[in-house]
Amino acid sequence: MKNLNSQLNNLKKIKPGIDYKSKNRELLLTQIYNTAEAKPADFSFGFTTYLQQYVSEFADFIAQPAMVVGFVLVSLLGGGLFGATASKGTKPGDSLYVAKRISEKTQLALTFGEKEKAQLRIDFAGNRVEEIEQVLADNKENNAETKKTVNDLVNNVKSEVGAAKNGLQKINKNAKIETKVTEKATKTPNNLGEVKNVAVKNDEDEVFSANLGKDKSGISTSEKEEAVIKKEEDSKTLLTQAKESLKSDDVASTLSVLEKVDEAIDKAVDSGEVKGVSEEVATTTVEKK
């Protein structure tokens, strides 16, 4: 009978064809997004459910004797359970690190809107970068366990950045569709080409520190400054830039900056350092044309 159970269980490996599944998904997406606007999920329904689920998971963890002491201390400090100062600077291996991660998940679950979620995810990616710095600083011998922890954190950074990009790409796509629709609607014999541009930015309008070489006013920079600027494009700086771009609703710039984060963090970890602001101050040698 045991053998029969396992034979039956193996049938789980039977699956739909990949082509069929993906084509069907596209069809479903078309159907769904062509139906009437669904009401956005609001705050009130979610809080109790999310809180119940996450508190229940955390309660199991905190029930361990050593954790009870830690929990009491946190309560006495009055830091609160979520987003507490006590858990804010923690890193993997610290007793309150789980609280920090649960707090992040809760924040994300209670946040609605792709832009807002993307902002949070960029913050979380920044947190992971700080944690990598802390782990590397505390474990100079860089043993196998440290490497694994750093690797996991790097993957977390990439995952958060990837999710942020996906969300922003949706915003970008919707904005482009809206622009096209508006363009068609406003095109008349007397009004050709007038387009109500909703939220699409031209890629050429991107301006951030690494693009000084493209400055149109004719000022060029020295090689030294370019090297310093390149060094400054570390993951933390890029994430800060991305957040600033997103605050000013510049989705295209944000996406462009986020594209560089994965490579930046890989380089930084490979070189054994993950730094925030560059220690060198750029001295610009400007040659006016």
Place this chain on the structure above:
Amino acid sequence: MNSGIKEKILFRKLEKKDKDAFVKAYDYYFDDIYRFVYFKVGKKETAEDLTSSVFLKTWDFILNNSISDYKTLRALFYKIARNTIIDYYRKKSTQMEESIDTYNFDIKDEGQDLETKIDLKMDYTQVIEKIGELKDEYREILILRFVNELSVSEIADILEKETGNVRVTIHRALNALKDLMK
């Protein structure tokens, strides 16, 4: 994230008719629903058509109804799948007990070489042939319990039966299959 929590969160969002949540539910449940439909109807192409129909009908249902009465999202999908299959046979006006298309299925790609895949298909084929010879009630319950790994209480909810009844049926179905495999 724990799958139970994930399902609950999706369910809450779908109560508010969240489109993105439905797409995530599609990704999460599609394989299980396809397998269920495949073993019920026995033909790959029919299973594909009906599975697509299940998801579209579920979305339509969510848009136009309250789903609060359903205990879980999984139960909702399976109930709609069962009703879809019943409607299919009603229209087709044939017996439900069709033979299963034993060689026409795909196996999850776990990097096996071709020979291993063929061996696996042969192993599965024997069990699938015998499952196909069972009556529909037994076939359905074995797929829900052992292939898609639903709990007894979930199965009871989907089939609208008592849990005791479900346990007895599972036992009888296994015995019937065991007899066929001798």
